[in-house]
Amino acid sequence: MQATLNTTEPGKVTFPALDMLRSERNMIGAHIVMSLIALTFGIFMGPFQAFHRSPAFMASFAEFQIPVFSYYYQAVTVHGVMNALFFTTFFIIGFTYYVTQRSLQRAIKSVFLGWLGFGLMLVGLVLCVVTVSADPQDASVLYTFYPPLIAPPTYYIGLVLLIVGSWVATANVFITYLEWRKEHKGERSPLAVFATISNFIMWDIATIAVAIEVLGMLLPASLGLIKVTDPQLGRVLFWFFGHPLVYFWLVPAYISWYTMLPKQAGGKLFSDNLARVAFIMLLVFSIPVGVHHLFADPGVSEVSKFIQTILTLIVAVPSFMTAFNIGASLEYAGRQNGGKGLLGWIWKQKWNDPVVAAQLIAMLVFATGGMSGMINASAQLNIAVHNTSWVTGHFHTTLGTAVTLTFIGILYWLLPMIRGRKLFSTKAALWQVYSWGIGMTIFAASMGQAGLEGAPRRADLGNSPYLTDLAKNWLNLTAIGGAILLVSSILLFVNIIGTIFFSKQPVVEGAPIETRGNPNAPAILERWSFWIAVTVVLAIFAWGPVFVQAIDFNNGWNVLRYLPSGLQLK
Amino acid sequence: MVLNRLEKYWLTAVAVALGAYTAALIAGALVFGIHLPSPVGRIDPQKLDSTAFAQPGIHNIGGNRYEAYILAKMWAYDAGPDAGPVGAPPTLRFPVGSEVTFYVTSKDVIHGFYIEEHSLSLEVVPGQIARGTINFNRPGTFHIICHEFCGAGHQIMYGQIVIE
Numbered sequence: 001m002q003a004t005l006n007t008t009e010p011g012k013v014t015f016p017a018l019d020m021l022r023s024e025r026n027m028i029g030a031h032i033v034m035s036l037i038a039l040t041f042g043i044f045m046g047p048f049q050a051f052h053r054s055p056a057f058m059a060s061f062a063e064f065q066i067p068v069f070s071y072y073y074q075a076v077t078v079h080g081v082m083n084a085l086f087f088t089t090f091f092i093i094g095f096t097y098y099v100t101q102r103s104l105q106r107a108i109k110s111v112f113l114g115w116l117g118f119g120l121m122l123v124g125l126v127l128c129v130v131t132v133s134a135d136p137q138d139a140s141v142l143y144t145f146y147p148p149l150i151a152p153p154t155y156y157i158g159l160v161l162l163i164v165g166s167w168v169a170t171a172n173v174f175i176t177y178l179e180w181r182k183e184h185k186g187e188r189s190p191l192a193v194f195a196t197i198s199n200f201i202m203w204d205i206a207t208i209a210v211a212i213e214v215l216g217m218l219l220p221a222s223l224g225l226i227k228v229t230d231p232q233l234g235r236v237l238f239w240f241f242g243h244p245l246v247y248f249w250l251v252p253a254y255i256s257w258y259t260m261l262p263k264q265a266g267g268k269l270f271s272d273n274l275a276r277v278a279f280i281m282l283l284v285f286s287i288p289v290g291v292h293h294l295f296a297d298p299g300v301s302e303v304s305k306f307i308q309t310i311l312t313l314i315v316a317v318p319s320f321m322t323a324f325n326i327g328a329s330l331e332y333a334g335r336q337n338g339g340k341g342l343l344g345w346i347w348k349q350k351w352n353d354p355v356v357a358a359q360l361i362a363m364l365v366f367a368t369g370g371m372s373g374m375i376n377a378s379a380q381l382n383i384a385v386h387n388t389s390w391v392t393g394h395f396h397t398t399l400g401t402a403v404t405l406t407f408i409g410i411l412y413w414l415l416p417m418i419r420g421r422k423l424f425s426t427k428a429a430l431w432q433v434y435s436w437g438i439g440m441t442i443f444a445a446s447m448g449q450a451g452l453e454g455a456p457r458r459a460d461l462g463n464s465p466y467l468t469d470l471a472k473n474w475l476n477l478t479a480i481g482g483a484i485l486l487v488s489s490i491l492l493f494v495n496i497i498g499t500i501f502f503s504k505q506p507v508v509e510g511a512p513i514e515t516r517g518n519p520n521a522p523a524i525l526e527r528w529s530f531w532i533a534v535t536v537v538l539a540i541f542a543w544g545p546v547f548v549q550a551i552d553f554n555n556g557w558n559v560l561r562y563l564p565s566g567l568q569l570k
Numbered sequence: 571m572v573l574n575r576l577e578k579y580w581l582t583a584v585a586v587a588l589g590a591y592t593a594a595l596i597a598g599a600l601v602f603g604i605h606l607p608s609p610v611g612r613i614d615p616q617k618l619d620s621t622a623f624a625q626p627g628i629h630n631i632g633g634n635r636y637e638a639y640i641l642a643k644m645w646a647y648d649a650g651p652d653a654g655p656v657g658a659p660p661t662l663r664f665p666v667g668s669e670v671t672f673y674v675t676s677k678d679v680i681h682g683f684y685i686e687e688h689s690l691s692l693e694v695v696p697g698q699i700a701r702g703t704i705n706f707n708r709p710g711t712f713h714i715i716c717h718e719f720c721g722a723g724h725q726i727m728y729g730q731i732v733i734e
C-alpha cells in the first residue's frame with residue numbers, strides 16, 4: 001500500500017502516520033540502507049581485529065586471517081572509515097531528512113539536491129572500499145590518514161566526495177528550514193530541527209579544515225603534483241575537524257534522547273529551553289577544543305594545549321545538562337508507569353521495548369564514557385593514556401555504543417516505517433541490545449586496562465614482542481568481548497534482513513515526532529548569524545596561534561611524502 | 571528562562587567539580603612541574619647529517635643528567651651503536667636516579683615514543699624535534715613502544731630501557 005502525495009500548497013504535505021510517502025521511502029530509505037551497507041563492511045571487522053590482537057587466540061590459531069580484508073591495517077582502515085565516516089554520515093543525513101520534514105510538516109526542499117548529495121557520497125564509498133581492497137599496502141592509512149603516509153588518489157577523492165555530498169545535504173536542510181521560517185515568523189522551530197541546524201552549521205565549519213588538508217596537501221601529493229608535505233600541519237588541520245566530528249555523531253543521538261525517548265518511554269521532556277542551551281553550547285564549544293588530541297605533539301605550544309583543555313571542560317557542560325534533563329524526563333516517565341519510592345522509577349522503564357532499551361543501555365554506557373573522557377581531557381593524565389588501547393576502549397563506549405546503539409534503537413522504528421512492515425523480531429532485537437551492552441562493557445573495559453598496561457592502539461598485537469603478561473590477559477579478554485559483539489552484530493543483521501524481506505505484519509506505532517516548537521524559547525537562541533559569528537571568533541582565538549606555529553613560514557613544507565609500496569620516496 | 575531548583579543544584583555541582591578539576595590542572599603544571607611536550611624546533615628530515623641526529627646516542631651532561639638522541643625510522647629506533655646492532659630494538663642503560671632528556675625525531679613517517687610506567691608519550695613527527703624528560707627513580711626494564719601507526723611493521727617497533 002503506497003500513500004500518495006497529497007499537496008495542498010507548495011511545501012505543505014500531509015504525511016501518513018504509520019507509513020511513508022513514496023518520496024520519503026526512496027530518499028530516506030536509500031540513505032539508511034547505504035548506512036547499513038557501510039556498517040556491514042565496518043562492524044564485522046571489529047571482532048576479528050579483537051581476535052587478531054589477542055595473544056592467546058593467535059597462539060591457538062596461528063593461521064587465522066581476517067576475512068576479506070586480511071592485512072590487519074587494511075581491516076582497521078575499513079573498520080574506521082566505514083563505521084566512523086560512512087555509516088554515521090549516511091545514517092545521520094537520512095534520519096535528519098525524516099526528522100526535518102516530519103517536524104516541519106513540509107517536504108525537504110530539493111529532491112535534486114537530495115539525490116545529488118546521496119550520489120556523491122555513494123561514489124565516495126565505492127571509491128574508498130575499492131581502493132582499500134585493491135591496494136591494501138598503499139591504501140591502509142587508517143581513517144585519520146596522517147601524512148606523510150600517502151594513499152592512492154582514489155582514496156582521497158572518495159573522502160572528498162563524502163564531505164561534499166554531506167555539504168549538499170546540509171544545504172538542502174538549511175533551505176527547507178529557511179522557507180519554513182519565512183512562513184512562520186516569530187515561531188520557534190521544533191527542538192529536533194533546532195538541534196539539527198546547529199549541528200549542521202558546526203559540521204560545515206569544521207569540515208572546511210579537513211577539506212583543505214585533503215585538497216591542498218594529500219591529494220596533490222598522491223597525484224605526484226607535489227613531493228612534500230607538512231605532517232604537523234596535517235595533524236592540526238585534521239583535528240580542527242576531528243573533535244567536532246565526534247559531536248556531529250552525538251547530536252543526532254541527543255535528538256533522539258531529547259525529543260523522542262521521553263515520548264517512547266511514556267513521559268515528556270523535562271526542559272526544552274535547557275536542551276536548546278545545550279545544543280548551542282555544543283555548536284560554539286566543540287571546535288575550539290581539538291588540541292586535546294594533540295597533547296603529545298611536538299609542534300603545538302603548551303599554552304594552546306592548556307587553553308583548549310579549559311575549553312574542553314566547558315564543552316562537557318552540555319553533556320552534564322543532558323544527563324540531568326534526560327534523567328528527570330525518565331524519572332517522570334517511570335513514575336507515570338507506576339514507579340514508586342526513590343529508585344522505583346528505574347525498574348518501571350520499558351526495558352523490554354528494544355527501541356527504549358537500546359537508548360537506555362546507550363546512556364548507561366555513555367556515563368562511563370563520559371568519565372573516561374574526563375581523564376583523556378586532563379592534559380596531564382592524557383599523557384599516560386595517549387594512543388594506548390585505553391583511547392579505543394573509551395570511544396567504543398561513546399561512538400561505538402552511546403551513538404551506535406542509539407542509532408540502532410532508531411533503526412528499530414525507522415526501518416519498519418521505511419519498509420511499511422513491523423520489526424521482524426522484537427526478541428532478537430532485545431537480545432541484540434543487551435548482548436551489545438554486555439559485550440561492549442567487557443570489550444571497552446579490558447581495552448582500557450590493556451592500555452594502562454602499555455598496549456598501544458592501532459597495532460596488530462597478537463604476536464607482539466613487547467607486551468607484559470597483564471596486558472596480554474586484558475587483550476585476551478577483549479577477544480571475549482569481541483565474540484559477544486559478533487553474535488550481537490549477527491542478530492542485528494538478521495533483524496534488518498528479516499524486516500526488509502520477510503516481515504508480513506503492518507506497522508502499528510507512529511513515529512515519535514514533535515511538530516511544534518516551545519513558544520517560550522528565548523528568541524536569541526535561534527538567531528543563527530549571531531551564533532555563527534561567536535563560533536568563528538572562538539575558533540580563531542583558539543586555533544589561530546596553533547596554525548601560526550604549525551606553518552613553517554620560512555622554509556615551507558619539507559617532509560617527503562611516503563608511499564608505502566616504496567620506491568617513490570623521492 | 572527559569573531554572574528548576576534541582577537543576578540549579580546540579581549545575582552548581584557541575585561547576586564546582588569542573589572548577590576543582592581546573593585547579594588540579596593548574597597545580598599539576600605550576601606546583602608539580604608536570605609538562606606537556608612543547609615546540610623545540612624544526613628539522614629537515616633530509617638534512618639530518620648536519621644535526622645531533624647524525625649520530626644518535628646517549629650523552630652524559632654532568633652528574634646524573636643525560637641527553638639521549640634517538641632517530642625513529644620504519645621500524646626501529648636508532649639510539650647509536652652502544653645501544654645494540656642497527657635495526658634491532660635498542661637497549662638503553664642508565665643508573666638509578668638518572669634524569670634523562672630524550673630528543674627524538676623521525677626520518678620517514680610519524681612514529682610514537684612511549685615509555686612504559688613513566689608517563690612519557692611523544693608523537694614523533696617528521697620535521698619536528700620532540701623532547702621529554704624523565705627521572706628514573708627505580709630499577710627495572712621498561713619498554714619503549716612505538717604507539718603511532720607507522721606502516722606494516724608498527725607492532726614490532728620497540729626498544730628497552732634498563733635502569734640498574
Ligand code: HEM
Nearest residue numbers: 046047049050080083084142143400404457458459482485
Ligand atoms: C562489533 C563490535 C566492535 C568491535 C569488536 C570493535 C573492535 C575494534 C578494535 C579491536 C579496534 C582496535 C584496532 C586497533 O587499535 O588496532 C577498533 C577500532 C575502532 N573502532 Fe571498533 N569495534 C566494534 C564496533 C565499532 C563501531 C560500531 C564503531 C563506530 C561506529 C567502531 C569504530 C571504531 C574506530 C573509529 C576505531 C579506530 C580505528 C583506528 O584506530 O584507526 N567500532 N574496533
Ligand SMILES: [Cu+2]
Nearest residue numbers: 681716720727
Ligand atoms: Cu613507528
Ligand SMILES: [Cu+2]
Nearest residue numbers: 716718720724
Ligand atoms: Cu608505529
